[in-house]
Amino acid sequence: MTVITLDGTGLALEARPGESLTETFRRAGLMMRDGCLRGGCGMCRVRVVSGTITLSRTVCEQALPLADRDQGLTLACRAVPTSDVTVAIPPDGKLRCVTPLLTALARHQSSLIGDVMGQPVAIRSGPLPELVPA
Numbered sequence: 001m002t003v004i005t006l007d008g009t010g011l012a013l014e015a016r017p018g019e020s021l022t023e024t025f026r027r028a029g030l031m032m033r034d035g036c037l038r039g040g041c042g043m044c045r046v047r048v049v050s051g052t053i054t055l056s057r058t059v060c061e062q063a064l065p066l067a068d069r070d071q072g073l074t075l076a077c078r079a080v081p082t083s084d085v086t087v088a089i090p091p092d093g094k095l096r097c098v099t100p101l102l103t104a105l106a107r108h109q110s111s112l113i114g115d116v117m118g119q120p121v122a123i124r125s126g127p128l129p130e131l132v133p134a
């Protein structure tokens with residue numbers, strides 16, 4: 001298992017094998033600015049400060065030009081760590097924790113979430129509360 005450290009935040013996240021940076025962030029209850037999630041828009045750019053990543057699939061040259069790759073930039077939606085990495089999210093990446101929001105929504109709007117998910121849901125408590133089938 002690899003560790004993703006978010007530069008300047010003190011946060012370290014464990015990545016599952018083959019998981020993109022974006023997938024790890026989301027599993028940890030973190031969201032950052034993104035768009036297509038397919039390597040096409042470039043909105044999820046982050047800088048690899050240390051460590052190595054690979055791109056899980058090809059990405060659009062306009063979303064991540066070679067010159068930018070040479071400067072350590074990558075796309076979080078396609079970048080998969082191949083070692084422990086430290087990444088810096090630019091200020092316009094707007095990294096934020098959404099777990100409290102999701103928990104509040106689940107507590108007060110669980111029937112609405114259940115409607116969207118097609119089944120009743122409940123909250124399983126823990127460091128990162130999870131929605132589970134009721």
Ligand code: FES
Nearest residue numbers: 035036037042077
């Ligand atoms: S979200 Fe569009 S390239 Fe990552």
